[in-house]
Amino acid sequence: MIAYGWLGGMRSVAYTDTMQGIALLVGVFMLLIGTIVYFGGVPAAGDYMKTYSPENLGVPEGGGLIRWSNFLILVGIGAAVYPNAIQRIFSAKNERVLKRSFTQMAWMPFLTAGVVFFIGIMAYTAYPNLSVAESEQLVGIMASTIANQNIIFYIAMVLLFGGIIAAIVSTADSVLLTFSSIISKDIYGRYINPEASDKKKIHVGKIIGVIAVALLLIIAWNPPGTLYQIFVLKLEILVQVAPAIILGLYWERSHAKSVFTGMLIGAVVAAAFTFLGLTPLGIFSGVWGLMINLVIYVGGSFIFGTVPSKNEQLSLTNSEAAEPTRM
Structure with missing residues (x-):
């Protein structure tokens, strides 16, 4: 991951995406075929659950609906x-390529994640009594079992897990690049050493990135919870930047300090509720943080924000038109 970030920059994101996408697509469909061949299809799994654990086929009610709504x-x-x-925006060759790639990305997650979902349903007949921790290893267990059947599935499963590793690297190196850029330009270059050259800023960002990776490796070696819990916690913090990005692109009245204050308080509330184990009314801590975030953002922008005048809008439009397009 560090090698990608140091040597490839933003372009490395596109390289890792291409490699892991091909490997994952081939591997996951071979896993699906192997699961159907050796463990039966979805109808067999449905009959098994209907007989031995019908509660798994029921429609969520009450608290289950609230949890699913929060998760969605x-x-x-x-x-x-x-x-x-x-960051895909910065890796695209031009606007046409970017639009075409986003068009494909819109439906691709339903295909890849949907396949894994059906694999999990079909695997229930083979491993029905797994604990929570064991269930998070189900794909690995299934892949190991199928790989031992013949050489074709063995090669396919090697390809699958190579793609998984590449996918992890791709996501992690994107976050590492963003974090390093924030440290080098927004903090070091703006407040600590404004006179620093671009080369020095990049060097500082890379060093901080290596330190961050070392700390994350320690946490990964001693995970604070299950993969599901970590995934939810990540989204609860990440979702706090959504108002700044989504509303900030279209709402002219957005007030910078209100945006930052809402984002900061929302993240603090989400983190505090999570570590204290609080879920008032069954609503996830991240959703509480997002609602508070939006109230502060929108309320502060209405109170302190101003709408640009027509002359300011015209001036901004002319200046943007005068700049060359850069991708």
Whole structure:
């Protein structure tokens, strides 16, 4: 990951995406085929659950509906502001290529994640009594079992896990690049050493990135919870930047200090509720933080924000038109 970030920069994001996308697509479909061949299809899994655990086929009620609604909000909004998704803009050759890639990305997650979802359903007949920790290893267990059947599935499973590793590297190096850029330009270059050259700023960002990776490796070696809990916590913090990015692009009255204050307080509330184990009314801490974030952002912008005059808008439009397009 460090090598990608040091040597490849933003272009490395596109390289890793291409490699892991091909490997994952081939590997996950081979895993699906192997699961159907050796463990039966979805109808067999449905009959098994209907007989031995019918509660798994029921429609969520009450608290279950609230949890699913919260989760859909976090994933739907949080995924839209993923750092590695936004960075695709800077890796695109031109606007046409960018639009075409986003068109494909719109439906691709339903295909890849949907396949894994069905694999999990079909695997229930083979491993019905797994604990929470064991269930997070289900894909690995299934892949290991299928890989031992013949050489074709063995090669496919090696390709699958190579793609998974590449996907992890791709996402992590995107976040690392963003974090390093924030440190080098927004903090070091603006407040600590405004006279520093671009080369020195980049060097500082890279060093801080290495330190951050070392700390994250320690946390990864001693994870604070299950993969699901870590995933939810990540989205609860990440979703707090959504109002700044989404509303900030279209709402002319947005007030910078209100945006930052809402984002900061929303993140603090989400983190505090999570570590204290608080879920008032069954609503996730990240959703509480997002609602408070929006109230501060919108309220502060209405009170302190101003709408640009027509002359200011015309001047801004002319200045943008005069600049050469850079991708």
